[in-house]
Amino acid sequence: MSQQHLSPLRVPLVTEPRTLGQLTEEICAPMERAPTWKWWAAFAIAVSVLGTGAGIVAYQVGTGIGVWGLNKTIGWAFDITNFVFWVGIGHAGTLISAILFLFRQKWRTSINRAAEAMTLFAVMCAALFPVIHMGRPWLAFWVLPYPNTRGSLWVNFRSPLLWDVFAISTYFTVSAVFWYVGLIPDLATVRDRLKAGAKKAVFKVLSLGWTGSHRTWSRYETVYLLLAGLATPLVLSVHTIVSMDFATSVIPGWHTTIFPPYFVAGAVFSGFAMVLTLMIITRVVLGYEHLITLRHLENMTKVIIVTGGIVSLAYATEFFIAWYSGNPYERFAFMNRAFGPYAWAYWIMVTCNVVSPHLFWFKKIRTSPAAIFALSLVINVGMWFERFVIIVTSLHRDFLPSSWSMYTPTMVEVGTFIGTFGLFFTLFLLFVRVLPIISIGEVKSVLGFARNPHEHAEAHPSTHAPARDVSTEPSSPRLHPPLAIATRKDVPV
């Protein structure tokens, strides 16, 4: 708007000058061209990993979960570690889409769609583990409270594992709805670009007859705000409840009140690392460096510094309380964590989660995509080990030394975990092909951010949208200088 004051401190969110039409072209381009051999290669790898994982799951369901490395002392290990790991990854998506929306962080607009998709895929991966752990996954519906012929034997609403059922399923449903609502206007944009055919018919159904009417936009904005307001406490509740799986027990090392904030911070920490991993590849492959800019990466690394700090504080607090409480079992659990047989896992965790995020204090590292990429992988490894350390080290040396034991995962467990990566990347690669991975409508709304309204985009030959004709339509005399408009010849007006 012309009356807006243009602060010199503000930098444009979209770093290259673009017109609205060019944005549409650019963001829709990957969906409209044939996939490259690189995509096919990545997809082939992801699908074969997924296939192998499915085979391994079929084997363990057919044989029984005795094929895992669990024993009488360690009844929970790899499976729940992976569950917590994947749920945590999902949290960044909701944080970006909901919490940053409430805080009016406009930079979120070019990463929220992909981050939300990542949330959905990560929660799908997470949900697999408890279902596989049931041993007889076809009875998974028993976790729901429905009237049944067993005298109506109800589920136990006092159990944190049941809270998990409600938390994860609500989280998945609300995230999916939030994501879909955000997609509707973009689906209409895609629909209007397509020529009549099967693909257009599909998008016509999916876009629910969206016309761009502002009466609808106005309600849409209200709904989006409400969903953001609902998703914010929801995402905090989900990892809180996941942490209560441990915190409500009486096992030393688990029975702590700091678990909910500690887990939520850890979830955001690992989730942002995963968003960075995915976005750094995506932005280069699709040529979106001006949309997902260095500034986006930098902002996310700053979130990582903060959440990494919270996680480090939690580690320190746990140790302090173990000493200060005077509880010998609690003390032993923590000494055993740091110096016992699993010390290697503990120190991997400390190196990755406590030390490595501090490299982000350096601007050089914060603005180097290669360095961020490497560190994001390190952090994800660290966060996986955090869950492993919390779960296994607290269990393997319990109150009775005669039952002390060690845990090593079997190939079946490792294979299942790797298989979920296959699922995750298969879904993500499909998503990149079939849907606009950047929210077109939202990026358009911030296109003018910190830009002089009279400085309009020149007909900029971008990667995806080759130079187009300058519009020759009549303009009224008191208007801005002639503009270069991305004109599509196939559509009148």
Place this chain on the structure above:
Amino acid sequence: MSAPVLIGYFEHEAQVLAATRAVREAGHDLRDVYTPYAVHGLDDAMGLKPSRLTWVCFGAGLLGCTLALSLQLYTSVVSWPLNVGGKPFNSFPAFIPVTFELTVLFAALSTVAAFLVRARLFPGKKLQTLPRVTDDRFAIVIAPRQSPESLEAAEDLLRRHGAVATDLKEVGP
């Protein structure tokens, strides 16, 4: 019975905002404005009232909360009271997590459902889209009074505010 509507196409957010305000001030019957993204300030320019969907959200949340608590109390206290580690049958604090989740679930799903119903968005809807308004154009739709002068005045108004094209169209109600 359908009346012709006058459509003005714009290229810039600022122009469409000013034009919308002018159209309302001139007393024309403003049907709607079509935009490729949510233009802030247009609610005001069009004189739209805040949506009442917030009440749906609140009501549905309340309903979800009540149903969740009732279900847990019924199953744990009335239908089959089960002694779990000596905890009271009505373990109220333990019922809060599920209550919270169902509150959010009901509120979210009902709000979206109410929005889709109110905005008449559904699969298979018969489409009347204006060209390029989901891409890079803004369009103001006016139902002018049925006299040549007022039509001309409206068209002139749109042109003066920067309309790059105007169009007279017969549309359904």
